[in-house]
Amino acid sequence: MILRKTMFALAGSAALLSLTACSGGSQDNAAGGAITVAASDTACQVSTSSASAGNLTFEVSNKGTKVTEFYLYAEGDRIMGEVENIAPGLTRKLTVEVADAGKYQTACKPGMAGDGIRSDFTVTGGVAKQTDVNTQLAEATKSYAAYVAGQTSALQAETQKFADSVKSGNVADAKNRYATTRIYYERIEPVAEKFGDLDPAIDAREADVEAGQQFTGFHRLEKDLWVTGLQPDSAQIADKLVTDVNDLVTKTQTLQLTGLDLANGAKELLDEVATRKITGEEETFSHTDLWDFQANVDGSKGAIQALRPVLQERDPALVSTLDTEFANVQQLLDATRVGDGYKYYNELSQDQIKQFASAVDALSEPLSKVSEVVAQ
Structure with a gap:
């Protein structure tokens, strides 16, 4: 699921999302230990079915034979947080801020x-979202x-142009627009995934x-x-x-996100690359996977760029490592560039x-x- 350029250059006149920063000032359930999840091919055993509002940490261990994912859903299948690409034998953590009491669901997806294999999960209490406590996270x-x-x-503007080309029967133009339209979606896919179906x-x-x-x-x-x-219904x-x-x-114009959403989204985009783009599974018919790959990397970098002042203050060594590894990935992508685009996936060597x-x-x-x- 997917630019390059300076990360915030496209802000334009679009309405800003209403976003809230998470803070260490909120109640942190992780302090008392993570909620463990034993995932298998047929079960999703969560160590508790309830927790107090605040920062929830789930520690997911894949004891099955299939790669799995773990989700926390709010009402309407709105994704509060997810962790993907958990290979057999691996353990991955998901930390997500849940400030509101209510009914939720956990799910493993072998x-x-x-x-997925779902269970009800209740959040009790409720805590204030720390919009002003941490100025850096608010920014x-x-x-x-x-x-x-x-x-x-x-995305809105380019999708309309792409659809117009399809409807007019201009296949060549629609093909040219396909990959360059999708990049706007792929950059923000973790945000899009929060809206159910x-x-x-x-x-x-x-x-x-x-x-x-x-x-x-x-x-x-x-x-x-x-x-x-x-086709007749195209x-x-x-x-x-x-x-x-x-x-x-x-919907994105009124969505509330937290600093943890940004952090988890940056990782989710790399999971998308690992499970879809470098396998050629995403763009099965057009083989334009590298356009998506670049967009996912750009979107991940955009979230990290927004968090950079916070990360620099709390863990400068981590920032340095991220800069190095992002640069290494980008160097490989740059080597596949052809004109304004990239090689097709089926042109890559093993x-x-x-x-x-x-x-x-x-x-x-x-x-x-x-x-x-x-x-x-």
Whole structure:
């Protein structure tokens, strides 16, 4: 799921998101120990079904044979936090601020597919969101708001142009616009994923569509453009994509995020690279995976850039490591550039794919530490 350039240059006149910073001043359940999750191919055993509001830390151990994911959902399947790409035998942590009491759900997704193995989870109490306590985190979320507003504004405009090309039957123009439109979405995908079924409607791959579900969004049109040819309902699919993107833009304008959301989102984008882009699974028909790869890296870097003053003060060594590893990944991407774009995935050698995988792993490790620093 996906620019380059200076990270906040596209803020423009779009309305800023209403964002809130998380702070060490909020109640921290992690201080009493993480909530453990034993995930397997058939079970998702959470050590408790309730917790007090504040910073919740889940420690997820994959005891199964399939790669899995873990999610905390609010009402309407709004994603509060997620951790992806948990290979068999590995343990990953997710720290998320939950300030409001209420009913939530935990979910493990063996094979990273479907609705997952779910359990009810109750949050009690309630704590104030620390919008003013930590000035640096407040500024970080404000900066990221400008970034997201710019990306969604550009996504809205470019999606309409892409849809118009599909509807007019101009296949060549639609193909040219496809990858460069998706980059705006891929940069902010963790934000889009917070809105229940909206992300799957816009960005689900054909392999992820379950029986009885309609295949819509970018990847359905990708298949029409590169494989089957435009279909009788391609125009309707294009119109639905525009409607869904417009809905996304509207919802992001009032979304509240925290500093932990930024930290977790930066890591989620690298997980997307590791599980989709460097495997060629994302753009099955067009092979434009490297455009998405670059956008995911840019989006991750954008979140870290917003958090940089906080991270620099609390863990300067981590900032230095992140800078080095981001630069290493970017160097590999730059080596695949062709004109204004990149090589197609099916043009990469196995050595290049291995180099990408190694560089992403090296960046993923320090990124996994950012949420713990932010939660201090």
